[in-house]
Amino acid sequence: MAPVTASSLLHNGIYFTFSTRDSHALFFNSHNSLRQSNKHPLRILSSSLSGRRRKLVSTVPVEYVPPAPDFDFGQELARLRILRSKLSSSNSLRGKIRVVDCDSKVKRFFRSGYYKNEFARVLESVDLDEYELFLIKCIVAAGQEHVLVSGCDTDSDVNGVEHEFVSARNSLKVALYSLVEMIEKWDSNDDREMRVKKVDALALNSLLKILRDVEEFYDCIGGIIGYQLTVLEILSQSAHEEKNTNFQNIDNTNSMGLQFVKIHPPSVLDLSLDTEYAAQAALWGIEGLPRLGEIYPLGGSADRLGLVDSVTGECLPAAMLPYCGHTLLEGLIRDLQAREFLYFKLFGEQCITPVAIMTSSAKNNHEHITLLCERFKWFGRGRSSFRLFEQPLVPAVNAEDGQWLAKGQFLPVCKPGGHGVIWKLAYEKGIFQWFRDHRREGATVRQVSNVVAATDVTLLAMAGIGLHEGKKLGFASCKRNLGATEGINVLIEKGKPDGTWTYGLSCIEYTEFDKFGIDDESSSNSLQTEFPANTNILYVDLNAAEHIASSKDEASLPGMVLNVKKTINFVDQFGLQHCVLGGRLECTMQNIADNLANSFPSQCSEGVEEMLDTYIVYNHRRKVTSSAKKKRKPADMSLHQTPDGALLDSIRNAYDILSHCDIELPEIDSNDKYADCGPPYLILLHPALGPLWEVTRQKFHGGSISKGSELQLEVSEFLWRNVQLDGSLVVTTENVMGSQIDRNHESILQYGYRCARCKLVNVNIRNEGINWSSDKNLYWKHDVQQVEALKVILHGNAEFEAVDVNLEGNHVFEVPDGYRMTVTSGNSGFLTASHQ
Incomplete structure (x- = not known):
């Protein structure tokens, strides 16, 4: 990549033009950027000219960044595996610091002229402790040093452009602060240089929080290093994996020998056919309300919904969608209170179900949900009947080489890590203990966008069967619509090398269909008729879920996937819109079922589902799922998931x-x-x-x-x-x-x-x-x-x-x-x- 140079600076319009060998140009007007960006001015100014080989483009066409010519998946995977192993063997922070200090990327970064003249000045503004410095070194060791620097790639010849680039950058900051002074009131004794340092310090502290969350929450896979290693392993596997033409038979070889895996269409409890049993199961669910909790995973960013505040223009989470006169979160509580009211009518007793809500900081999700609950006085249920716990954000990566996307210096693009983090997070935040304090044995789980999940008998019957039969996990399912962005429920049969067999009901996410050779475009595919839809409506035994969530291994983060088929939209520090093919490491909530399979001494014939700890209830689709997930485009005739x-x-x-x-x-x-x-x-x-x-x-x-x-x-x-x-x-x-x-x-x-x-x-x-x-x-x-x-x-x-x-x-x-x-x-x- 050719050095980036500042070729013009017009103080009136503050225009910059940066040229590269690929003849891509960036034109930036600070006044327009401040007007058009919906971000706080401090967030714009806290970042600086971004780093790694990245083209700056408009939303069309999609930005697709090729990997660096010298990038080698095999070498990088080997390096990170060794590094993760050494870090896991270190029992102290000092020992971990010594390990990352020996990494080649860390050595090169901290002895480079760029670090000495630019990043070191930023560190002077922040008093970092040993742990925070360790986090900084981890991001470098993970190969993501471009998030720390203000412009060019540290692998390039930095010294040749450093002074001109940094000078231009600082000139930009000084010029922009003349605008910020009209918006923000600073200490009158601070000069411009001090204000720049304060902005850098704010941005760096924000980055440190993200890094701390990733390092600590993903400790079971190796923290920051493990996160990046897992991303690259999935990308590498996707790049070299041949499609399996027969998705019902898969052979996997491990160190112990050959393991046989077969996927079957599952047997279900069809509530639409056996209405008498459905009514009995629903009665079990009503009787069991005092033993049930409710779990709502509301941490998703819901980008496809495109929901914004009509007054402020602020992006809003899905829970705030005003559907039929009430927000979607209100709809969840109304459904729950209707079940409690029926319990009162039948048994004459008041029952208030404890509700655990997983939020995130995406789109101020946590703040919006808290304020909504407070505005409605906690829906007449009391503050003590709610527990809100916030999931960490994780870095988004590009689809080609897994490099973290960045809006600018210290500003990685971050998204929620998927609903599957809810189990580990619930354990760490004491949610399972809180449910025990309320004498709850099981819980129903539903997503906020599904407005019909509580219709008629489905939810009550699912919970009733789980409680009455002592099951550990239940799915609510229905017929799957062709091409829908939803997974399928399956029966997984595994033959192990020791001669034993395991069976369990689980889910294959739609993002994983290619891995199993599933063509979701053909109307004649048996997938459409034989495999029911996964709807993310669950019953879970709380003790069983806690046992898995408290494990110190990957089981606590079920179903890790990397969906890079979608685009990630973000606005950089210049107010420019980007549309990048990429994704982030996600966990799938329903795949906790993978850890609940039952073992048998020999292969079983039909009817094995009756002996499993997992089960599926089935009903007409309109009684199970209909989601308000995405905004309908004006010319779109399809109303699916709108x-x-x-x-x-x-x-x-x-x-x-x-x-x-x-x-x-x-x-x-x-x-x-x-x-x-x-x-x-x-x-x-x-x-x-x-x-x-x-x-x-x-x-x-x-x-x-x-x-x-x-x-x-x-x-x-x-x-x-x-x-x-x-x-x-x-x-x-x-x-x-x-x-x-x-x-x-x-x-x-x-x-x-x-x-x-x-x-x-x-x-x-x-x-x-x-x-x-x-x-x-x-x-x-x-x-x-x-x-x-x-x-x-x-x-x-x-x-x-x-x-x-x-x-x-x-x-x-x-x-x-x-x-x-x-x-x-x-x-x-x-x-x-x-x-x-």
Whole structure:
């Protein structure tokens, strides 16, 4: 690579042009960058001109960085393996420092002129202790020194360009600080050089936190060195591995001899066929609620959703998506409270389930979720019923040679390390002990983007079977959509060299299909019909999960994968957008099952699933998964995994409920029919009306709902008998499932206490309803333009009753706390309303 030189500096516009041998040019205007970047000015200025062989491009085409000509996977793997082995044999920090000091890359970096004249000056601004200096040396030993330097590659001839480059860089900083002074108030006694040092110190401390998290959390694979070694091993394996044409038979040779592995379609417990067993299993789940916890992995960055704050422009995590009038996180809690309310109705006891939430710092995920819980006063459950624990971020790497992507000096591009880190993290943060303190034996796990996971019997039956049968791990599964970004559930059969056999249900991630020779594009592939979808809805025995999570080896980080088929988008220190093929080391949550296989003395025939510690419940797809994972593109006719598609599936479920109650309503066609015009009608039912459909259907009978109508029921105590709806009916209540009372200085929802009620019998409702022609309607958000509606607003334990009456046009019936309103037709044909 040719030296980078500053060829022009225009102080008015502060333009830089850097030329390279490949004739790639960078044009940077600091004023535009500060205006366009959504990052804090300190974050922009804390980085400097970036390092390693990297082309700066726009989002199109994709940036694809070839490995350095002298980069040798074999040599690098051998070096890192030796280094990791020596570090693991060292029992003290001093000993580990001596090991990395002997590494060739560390020696070269710390004796280079670049270090002495540039990086050393940064270190002067920060008082590093021995451990922090060890972390710095580890990143160099891992071959990622470009994250530490301000410009050129340390393997290049640094001395020839160092002074000019650093001079240009410092000139840039000084010029930009004239802008920062208008934004940030600094100590008036600080000169410009001191302010530059402060910025560098902030950035370096931020990097040290990332390195500390990687070194300590990934200790079981060798910390920073082990992380990079694992990345390169996976990349090297992917580059040289031939596709297996028969994915059901794989032979692996290890040091002990030949190991036979075969993958079978699993036998499942089909809840849609055996409805009697499904009902019994769901009852086990309701009875077992006092023994269950809830786990939500909410740490993902959800880049495909593209969610931003409409006021601030800040990127938001998936948990904040305003789906059907409530954030996705609220939806999880509403579903949980509906199950607890049903438990109260059946057994007359209050049950509050402890909820553990894994967050991350990506997109201020942890802060947003904490603030949301506080804003809703912890949803009437008390702060002590929640535990939030933050997962570490890990460096993203490019797809070719595993080099860490960097936005600038001290600024590696970082992403969450996958949901699979949840087990080890939960152990280290004391979550398993916390569940034990609440006398919990098992837990249900679901992802925030799946809005139908708690529909009808699926979740309760899965948990009920796990508790009742003493199982260790359960999957909720369904038919897999062709081409969907979801894995498959499989039965894995392994024949070991000692003659024993192991069997277990597990998952193959969609990113690993190539490894098994699976072609997911062919509609004739048996994958489509034989293997069910993995949906990341799990039941887990907490003792079994803790046993695996507490191990000191790779088992605590299940299913490590490196998906480099997607692009990583980031903005560098100049405000330039990059789109790079790459990924990061991820762990898969569901592959904890790989450590729960059962051993047998001989090969087993069919029916082995009944003897396993793992199991799969199966149901119609709309009762198991429909996700709001990605933002729908304007011209895209596919609604798959979008909020629009999830809404249609929710309405289809409502159709299935109500059509079995002798209520006439139009059937819903395929998604493509509604891609442009929206759904045929809106039906939004509070989960506490059930949540089991058998319970919900007891509250509805007779009548009709016309096309273009809207039915929104935020109530649990409800009766519908022979109601004709043509327009909008909206019932909202303060006390859906009960009233909040003060307990130990916290507001706690007391189930069944002062609930609001609504009764409609022989009622004909007709109004203009929603303006379906409005281009402002955003149906999945429930942001619609209403022309007319019948609205019933119930405060406290208010009640509303309408019998034998026609309600035409716009009406709002608002009932105060402690009152009942009855609406009937008078002798003169007019409406009469009475309060009690």
